[in-house]
Amino acid sequence: MKKEIFLLLAATLLIFLVSCGEDEEKTDAPDTGDNQTSTEEESNSEEIEEDSETENITADIMNGDGDEVGTAELIEQEDGVYMHLEASDLPEGEHGFHIHESGLCEGPDFESAGDHFNPSDSSHGTESEDGPHAGDLPNIEVSEDGTVEQEVTAENVTLTSGEDHSLLDEDGTALVIHAEADDHESQPAGDAGARIACGIISDED
Structure with missing residues (x-):
């Protein structure tokens, strides 16, 4: 009986650790800044276009x-x-x-x-x-x-x-x-x- 309880606890701990690892990978994923870069490039492009028309x-x-x-x-x-x-x-x-x-x-x-x-x-x-x-x-x-x-x-x-x-x-x-x-x-x-x-x-x- 004690052995079964020990195995159940071990399985639960393993599932918990795997789940935490996946969340950490998502959290640690690098922020490429693609959205910000795209906005900055668009803004710079508009400024250059305005300057060229002057x-x-x-x-x-x-x-x-x-x-x-x-x-x-x-x-x-x-x-x-x-x-x-x-x-x-x-x-x-x-x-x-x-x-x-x-x-x-x-x-x-x-x-x-x-x-x-x-x-x-x-x-x-x-x-x-x-x-x-x-x-x-x-x-x-x-x-x-x-x-x-x-x-x-x-x-x-x-x-x-x-x-x-x-x-x-x-x-x-x-x-x-x-x-x-x-x-x-x-x-x-x-x-x-x-x-x-x-x-x-x-x-x-």
């Missing part, structure tokens, strides 16, 4: 003699088009800086660039009651050594082709630096004087 254009700035004096990098953002201007060999002081309606920079006077970019037919200048033009930008300040580095955001334009106020229409547009400062109210162009430098804004290489 418009980024560089305009080469030329003076009246046809020499390159700088560049302007244009980047599409939610609040408009961000511009980073770097240039040299310019006259010291404050200068008008505008987007013009035609992507033609024929020196020495750059009249080929046409008037200010103004698709809404507004008046010129931030100080004007009916302004500003979409192409009106803050003045730039050239230092004593003839260089300038300035950042500005043009809030009323876009680099998305086909949209209203797009700078990338059929013939493109242009960035123009003037000889004098823009007073932001005189019509039609702020009394900023002659055009001394110009750069074409275009999506063509």
Whole structure:
């Protein structure tokens, strides 16, 4: 009788140990993190896709003699088009800086660039009651050594082709630096004087 009880207890213990071993194997199974990895990869893919769709254009700035004096990098953002201007060999002081309606920079006077970019037919200048033009930008300040580095955001334009106020229409547009400062109210162009430098804004290489 005692022998039978001992065998029953031994069998019960064996079953218990086998069961615990199986549970431990399940618990110790490595977490591969497949779900988390998949989510992270999907998120990164979406970010890369968004970045690839962001418009980024560089305009080469030329003076009246046809020499390159700088560049302007244009980047599409939610609040408009961000511009980073770097240039040299310019006259010291404050200068008008505008987007013009035609992507033609024929020196020495750059009249080929046409008037200010103004698709809404507004008046010129931030100080004007009916302004500003979409192409009106803050003045730039050239230092004593003839260089300038300035950042500005043009809030009323876009680099998305086909949209209203797009700078990338059929013939493109242009960035123009003037000889004098823009007073932001005189019509039609702020009394900023002659055009001394110009750069074409275009999506063509």
